[in-house]
Amino acid sequence: MASGDDVVPVTLIGLGVMGQALATALVEAGHPLTVWNRSPDKATEVIRRGGRLASSVADAIDASDLVIICVSGYDVVRAILDPVAESLKGKVLLNLTSGDSTAARDAARWANKNGFEYLDGAIMAIPRVVGTEHAVFLYGGSAAAFTKIENTLKTFAPVGTTHFGEDHGLASLYDVALLGIMWGFLNSFLHGAALLETAGVKAAVFAPYANQWIGACTAFVASYADQIDEGVYPALDATINTHLATMVHLRHESTAAGINAELPVLFKSMADRAIAEGHGEDSYAAMIKQFRRASA
Incomplete structure (x- = not known):
């Protein structure tokens, strides 16, 4: 009190x-x-x-x-x-x-x-x-x-x-940016749960693996944030080319399983654009350039 x-x-x-x-x-x-x-x-x-x-x-x-x-x-x-x-x-x-x-x-x-x-x-x-x-x-x-x-x-x-x-607008900007992260990982979890469901795997069985991986991915955030601020994108973990190869697998698995493939298609289309612009050997942080642009 x-x-x-x-x-x-x-x-x-x-x-x-x-x-x-x-x-x-x-x-x-x-x-x-x-x-x-x-x-x-x-x-x-x-x-x-x-x-x-x-x-x-x-x-x-x-x-x-x-x-x-x-x-x-x-x-x-x-x-x-x-x-x-x-x-x-x-x-x-x-x-x-x-x-x-x-x-x-x-x-x-x-x-x-x-x-x-x-x-x-x-x-x-x-x-x-x-x-x-x-x-x-x-x-x-x-x-x-x-x-x-x-x-x-x-x-x-x-x-x-x-x-x-x-700046009165900063709280709202943080709000929507953080909510975007929430929807990003929740939608990805739901997509993954739908994919594994086709093999008889319950969402509750998948959830601990999803949480463990989400936690592991937080390590990328600090590393990529420094690269974004410095404008230099060394591929210390994997190149965009490497990411693209596995995006293809995700799209294929989704299509073959008969579930919604819109997320994998979006991921791949943005990576394709980055590679076409010469960023294939950069780290995934270089994808920030795609997000800085207004939608077509």
């Missing part, structure tokens, strides 16, 4: 699944909490735990100098707060709504025009781990605002709270 100067009143707008998790963490840490939601019935559990349901958005904002909003989109943020933007003057607005970097930067300009401090956040956690050491919350925007409310922010992520600086 927070104590002393760390215990400050907080207003939370939005009580969806993630909003409920945020509210629980705040109440359990001892913060006087005022909430507002379009459907008041969603506040029942928060009220039971000691929170207060505001009668209006304006009432909710008046209750605290820190206002947190977590709703379904940036358009909803503006729809809720535009009519009461004047009442946010002098306060800190923390937006934990999922979005993209353009929307985050637009929101920051809107906040500046209306005279209040703005932080944009990205939640890299599922609701049940909010408030634990497993939660990761990323922030971009005013350093002064972040410092002012940092202790409160640690209510959500005691060891996973990171501020990326004054």
Whole structure:
């Protein structure tokens, strides 16, 4: 539980699944909490735990100098707060709504025009781990605002709270980049499970091997990151030519087994382009050049 100067009143707008998790963490840490939601019935559990349901958005904002909003989109943020933007003057607005970097930067300009401090956040956690050491919350925007409310922010992520600086869009950029990694390995796992299923292998049997290999592949990340930053791609493990040969096997196995071969085809088509441009003997890190370009 927070104590002393760390215990400050907080207003939370939005009580969806993630909003409920945020509210629980705040109440359990001892913060006087005022909430507002379009459907008041969603506040029942928060009220039971000691929170207060505001009668209006304006009432909710008046209750605290820190206002947190977590709703379904940036358009909803503006729809809720535009009519009461004047009442946010002098306060800190923390937006934990999922979005993209353009929307985050637009929101920051809107906040500046209306005279209040703005932080944009990205939640890299599922609701049940909010408030634990497993939660990761990323922030971009005013350093002064972040410092002012940092202790409160640690209510959500005691060891996973990171501020990326004054650029309000960076948290969203990290968010989508990290989610891309998640979808990349999850889709690859599902493709592999479908492939092995044709030989009668259960996904649960395959899973430990998949996890072991995912862990092994993390060693490539640091090595390739250095090569990308330096712009030099020595093939210390394998060349793109070598990778291509095994991509062909994956595509063939997928097609022969009668399962979806779109992922292997994508992998091979990008490697083909890299080789055509003279990168066949470079490390796989040289594939970054393909990703830097806009899609055809």
